[in-house]
Amino acid sequence: MSISVKLDRVLLDRGMSLTELSERVGVTIANLSILKTGKAKAIRFSTLEAICKELDCQPGDILFFDEEGA
Amino acid sequence: MRAIGKGSLASILAMGLHVTRIILLIALFGLGAAIILMPFVPFIIDIFRDSEDVRISGGADLSDFIEVTHGFVSIAVMLFVVNRLLEILKTLRFGSPFVRENAERFRSVGYALLIGEGAKFAFGFLSIIFDADVSINSSMITWIAIVAVFVLAEVFHEGARMKEEQDLTV
DSSP: OOEEEOHHHHHHHHTOOHHHHHHHHTOOHHHHHHHHTTOOSBOOHHHHHHHHHHHTOOHHHHEEEOGGGO | OOSSSTTSHHHHHHHHHHHHHHHHHHHHHHHHHHHHHGGGHHHHHHHHHTOSSOOOOOOOOHHHHHHHHHHHHHHHHHHHHHHHHHHHHHHHHTSOSOSHHHHHHHHHHHHHHHHHHHHHHHHHHHHHHHTOOOOOOOOHHHHHHHHHHHHHHHHHHHHHHHHHHHHTBO
16 A cells, blocks of 8 residues: 555654553554554544544654555 | 344244255255166166066156256255355354355355256256256246346445455554
């Protein structure tokens, strides 16, 4: 897929674990793992909003468009 | 009525299909044995001819063979369809029915019904030549049912795709 997810990088910058983020945004670790590993086919605006709110970032900090993968 | 679980329509259907499956299996083995034994009928008659306790009239000719083989093929197709339907019901009872395998199962049911109808015409044609008693008539409702099964297969294929997407939506 041409959209890549850099959630692990943002988490590392904020010093937050996936478990902690899961508890804060109310999304299961399994679903966050799907997102982190790039297996997700879609992301809800509500999930993106909650992640951005907790990580104090913009959607563009998490999602990237990779032209080579398009 | 509940969709799944004890007393649901799915479990009643499964029970009915299991009983049908057993009946069809017995019929299939019986007809299979008849097909195998049919060439030996003259020898069997010869064996019992001298016996005073057994009276045998008639024999088995090609028209009988066509009728029995037609019955065997029809029951084999029915058994195949019943087995696929049982597998589909199993996925309904033990999880989600919207999986790609069920789309394939519905498609195979459609092809099996097509083969069954084709066999009916083939045996009907043979029955005209060899004067057997096989009906060649095919009803419109059967063909609509076959098309409906293929439509259902496509619906399940799309349903499975949507389910996969839903499962991978965070």
